Amino acid sequence: MNQEQQLKLQAFLDGELPEREAREILSWTQRDSAAAALVAELRNTRQAMAKAEPHLSLPESREFFWSKIEREIQRREPATASAPDVSIYAALRRWLLPAVAVGALVIAGMIARFNVPNATVETVADADTPTVETTLANSDATTYRDASEGTTLVWFSAAADASPVPNKKPTAIN
Amino acid sequence: MSGQNYSSTDDESLVKAARKGELAAFEELVFRHRDPIYARAFSMTRNEQDAVDLSQEAWIKGWQRLEQFHGESSFTTWMTRIVINLCLDHLRKQKRHRADSIEEMDEESGGVERQMPVVAVNPTAGLERAELRVKIDAALAELSAEHRAVLVLHEFEDMEYKEIAKTIGCSIGTVMSRLFYARRKMAALLADMRREI
Numbered sequence: 001m002n003q004e005q006q007l008k009l010q011a012f013l014d015g016e017l018p019e020r021e022a023r024e025i026l027s028w029t030q031r032d033s034a035a036a037a038l039v040a041e042l043r044n045t046r047q048a049m050a051k052a053e054p055h056l057s058l059p060e061s062r063e064f065f066w067s068k069i070e071r072e073i074q075r076r077e078p079a080t081a082s083a084p085d086v087s088i089y090a091a092l093r094r095w096l097l098p099a100v101a102v103g104a105l106v107i108a109g110m111i112a113r114f115n116v117p118n119a120t121v122e123t124v125a126d127a128d129t130p131t132v133e134t135t136l137a138n139s140d141a142t143t144y145r146d147a148s149e150g151t152t153l154v155w156f157s158a159a160a161d162a163s164p165v166p167n168k169k170p171t172a173i174n
Numbered sequence: 175m176s177g178q179n180y181s182s183t184d185d186e187s188l189v190k191a192a193r194k195g196e197l198a199a200f201e202e203l204v205f206r207h208r209d210p211i212y213a214r215a216f217s218m219t220r221n222e223q224d225a226v227d228l229s230q231e232a233w234i235k236g237w238q239r240l241e242q243f244h245g246e247s248s249f250t251t252w253m254t255r256i257v258i259n260l261c262l263d264h265l266r267k268q269k270r271h272r273a274d275s276i277e278e279m280d281e282e283s284g285g286v287e288r289q290m291p292v293v294a295v296n297p298t299a300g301l302e303r304a305e306l307r308v309k310i311d312a313a314l315a316e317l318s319a320e321h322r323a324v325l326v327l328h329e330f331e332d333m334e335y336k337e338i339a340k341t342i343g344c345s346i347g348t349v350m351s352r353l354f355y356a357r358r359k360m361a362a363l364l365a366d367m368r369r370e371i
Contacts, residue, residue, distance in 0.1 A: 014328075
């Protein structure tokens, strides 16, 4: 019996052959005692294994095993976790409001610089020293810049005409 | 974690809760199915520490891939496939670090198993199930990792030749050859054990 025939007998036992071929092998095993003996041996082993899979228990306590899994999950979480849920309000507060504030300041600065001919710069200094600008003669906005710190502060007067001492509130831009 | 007690919750609900990030639900799944997952890892590797490590890794992968589990099979079956793949990767890495033995080369070419005499008397007839388990376990330990893997996938996981070939990454012919050798070797080992009694 060659190897191909042996493997055919095994495939017959495992139900892996087409019906016609399976009938041929069955007929062969009925005529050939060596083929029948080999099929019987393979069948005995298969049946023994089918009802005798070893039952094993994990040799670690539930708590210990889980603690290792939990720790590893948490360690790997940043790389694999999906983005956390962020509410619309939180997103607005985090990104939109600062963006609006910056935009407003830029627009205010551009209006002050280009549209008003009486604009004067009260203090001019070199790039390393802080500068204070009043962009309009009757302006309600004062800008403080510190290039070394990368900081810009702008004061807006809430009621410039009504109060002798302007009530100015600083806004920081870094 | 919500601190909820999941002990009476079914697997499907536990998976749903775990998908939402509920670690306590996943812990319950680990608690319920840790033994068969470990057992499969051990049957493939025959090394207790490797089996513990691989089953642990399987659970971590299971957590990370929960979104891919759609319930086509049971949760245990799904987890078993994960641990099997990890074991096969592990065995491949091990194989790269050792030279194949002459016996294994002969097995692959289909030489050794053809010379074994057929075991005419069923060596497991009349054995109690517990005794049979011990003998099967001992005989499995004698097989090479490659032959044991094919036998375990076919006999314990009920995989067909084609599925085993796909899982292992070899041809159907190799699966048939390895399975044939593994069965014949098992029969010879079981017969030897019978004679030793």
